[in-house]
Amino acid sequence: MEKVAEILAEASAEVVEPRFRALSAGEVMEKAPGEIVTVADREAEVIISRRLRELLPVPVVGEEAVSADPSLAEALRSEPAVWLVDPVDGTANFVAGRPDFAVMASLVRSGRTVASWIYQPVTGTSYAAELGAGAWRDGSRLVREPAADDPEKWRGSVKSRYLDPVLHHRLQTNARAFGRISHGLRSAGMEYPQLAVGEQEFILYWRTLPWDHAPGSLIVTEAGGVSARLDGSDYRPDPPGCEDGLLVACDPAVWERTREILLDARG
Structure with missing residues (x-):
């Protein structure tokens, strides 16, 4: 669990954070009508995917890879285990200079998410969860308080x-x-x-x-x-x-x- 969190934070520090509020016009592209991608998305996905495969050699279903080849997403059905990667979640916010974006990954086994990680670069906050074992924020256990009745x-x-x-x-x-x-x-x-x-x-x-x-x-x-x-x-x-x-x-x-x-x- 800790190693994947490190991978996300290190990829963010290497290629995402240096471009926050520093993107040039040529580093932002439209990948589909109304949807944009940046060089940070693409470079981070390559780094994270490579390192996750080194950790566990199973297919990686990444947002940007699937944008180029939609058939890659079928691994979620056909493979016993798959990594899911979202290199910059909230790309529009990232491009606009807003702090609401994250770097994310999950491990899926037999069609069910068994572990997940979210890293929020602007605050350096990490979230993680493991199926049946709990969820954490920066290493502290998360237990949601009950809502009001009304x-x-x-x-x-x-x-x-x-x-x-x-x-x-x-x-x-x-x-x-x-x-x-x-x-x-x-x-x-x-x-x-x-x-x-x-x-x-x-x-x-x-x-x-x-x-x-x-x-x-x-x-x-x-x-x-x-x-x-x-x-x-x-x-x-x-x-x-x-x-x-x-x-x-x-x-x-x-x-x-x-x-x-x-x-x-x-x-």
């Missing part, structure tokens, strides 16, 4: 970018039942830790790319929370395009009540 006191995020107009309207209307709703930080590597440490009660995501959600989902669940599809099935890191919708909450009762409120068709 939903009007809950804080949450509803990520609405990829929703169809009808569902978007329903969720935005129903979300008024909660105490405070935000659109999030545009970085799963910042948002999941917020929930795990008690700064939010729930997050609703729609598009769920595996490198974005495997790390934080395990950290939240190992801290006592829930990460599940809207039908109640546990989250698993599927290849892109398999399933949409993911509700993450600080405990089972909050998950059930949040789903009930948000999906109420009368909204």
Whole structure:
């Protein structure tokens, strides 16, 4: 567990942090309509992937490698063990000079996340989790405190970018039942830790790319929370395009009540 955390921090120090607020125009590219990538993303993924394979020689499914060759993501189904890598989660924030970005990795065995790591370069904060063993922030065990009973006191995020107009309207209307709703930080590597440490009660995501959600989902669940599809099935890191919708909450009762409120068709 400690070695992977070191790999992420060292790759960040080598190629990510020196470019924060120092990117030149030629170091930022569009990889798909509305999605950008930087030389820091690509270089960090190469470094992290190589070092993870040295640690455990199994396939690496990295965000930037899959962008170039989508078939690589099928390893999540076909291989018994796979590394997942998100070299800079929150690239838009990174390019804009905002501090909300992270470097992330997970280990997936038989379709289930068994270990995960998130490193937040601006603060130097590390999160990690191991299936059945717990979650930690900078080496201290994370145990999420219970939420208040009243939903009007809950804080949450509803990520609405990829929703169809009808569902978007329903969720935005129903979300008024909660105490405070935000659109999030545009970085799963910042948002999941917020929930795990008690700064939010729930997050609703729609598009769920595996490198974005495997790390934080395990950290939240190992801290006592829930990460599940809207039908109640546990989250698993599927290849892109398999399933949409993911509700993450600080405990089972909050998950059930949040789903009930948000999906109420009368909204």
